[in-house]
Amino acid sequence: MTGKRFILNADDFGMSKAYNRAVLEGYLEGLLKSASLTANGSAFDEAVNSVIPKCPNLGVGVHLNIIEGKSLCEDVNTLINSDGNFCNSYGQLLLKAYNPKETEFLSEVEREFRRQIEKVLSVTAVSHIDSHVHTHSIPKIFDIVCRLANEYGIKQVRTQFEKPYLVPDLHKHLNLKYPVNLIKVALLDTFTAINETTLNKWGLKTNEYLVGVTYTSMMDSLSVSYGVMAVNYENTTVEALIHPCRYDDGTIDNHFTEFLITKNKKLKEKIEKMGFEITNYVEKES
Secondary structure, three states: OOOOEEEEEEEEEOOOHHHHHHHHHHHHHOOOOEEEEOOOOOOHHHHHHHHHHHOOOOEEEEEEOOOOOEOOOOOOOOOEOOOOEEOOOHHHHHHHHOOOOOOOHHHHHHHHHHHHHHHHHOOOOOOEEEEHHHHHHOHHHHHHHHHHHHHOOOOEEOOOOOOOOOOOOHHHOOOOHHHHHHHHHHHHHHHHHHHHHHHHHHOOEOOOEEEOOOOOOOOOHHHHHHHHHOOOOOOOEEEEEEOOOOOOOOOOOHHHHHHHHOOOHHHHHHHHHOOOEEEOHHHHHO
């Protein structure tokens, strides 16, 4: 046994009907076995009532979200605007987390996260926790997430260490997205190294590697394939995160391209030939 595990995870499950359709079809007809449910998503109820029952072995995570949409709490003024919508970018959240003058910020983050976790737990078993735009990677916020994971009996929390790799596709590198993504990778890799101590403190498990940041907004089957090849080690868990959408009007964009990853049989065969078990966090735990 090599202990190699590959998890393809659909973030933003419940954000819209298009995301939900992608999860359902990717599970029934493809290699998708894991998805992260957004508690404040506009299609949360549809995901719970129409998708999860048809996907009995889908590993469902909590996709914590303090970036987009409405909060579930009313008393979180450092996170929302007057309309109750989240109003901070990742950079603003990072600055607030370390600003001693923001005395209420971390407690408000905890209240909102607690409400979101409880909402998802009320409708389904939870296999792991991650977050929208990687906000839980911020070390002070990561500590809150791990403490809550321990409290609610959730044993897996995503980390974001991505090993550098190159895809042989020139156009992916000749744009402004690529250098910005490399900065994100450097920041997230640093935070992952810091957060390892917190994981150990709370006795939690995680993925050893992540694929999906270097080529954010440019993810396709080639990006996943080369990302996995870069970390083809024994006794390792690799998570590839995607944001797949299956539009009913035929729209084709980067999210639809990510949906196609879930149905790529050649990619599935290649990953299996490398010795990886295609799985989810539930099966990883067991």
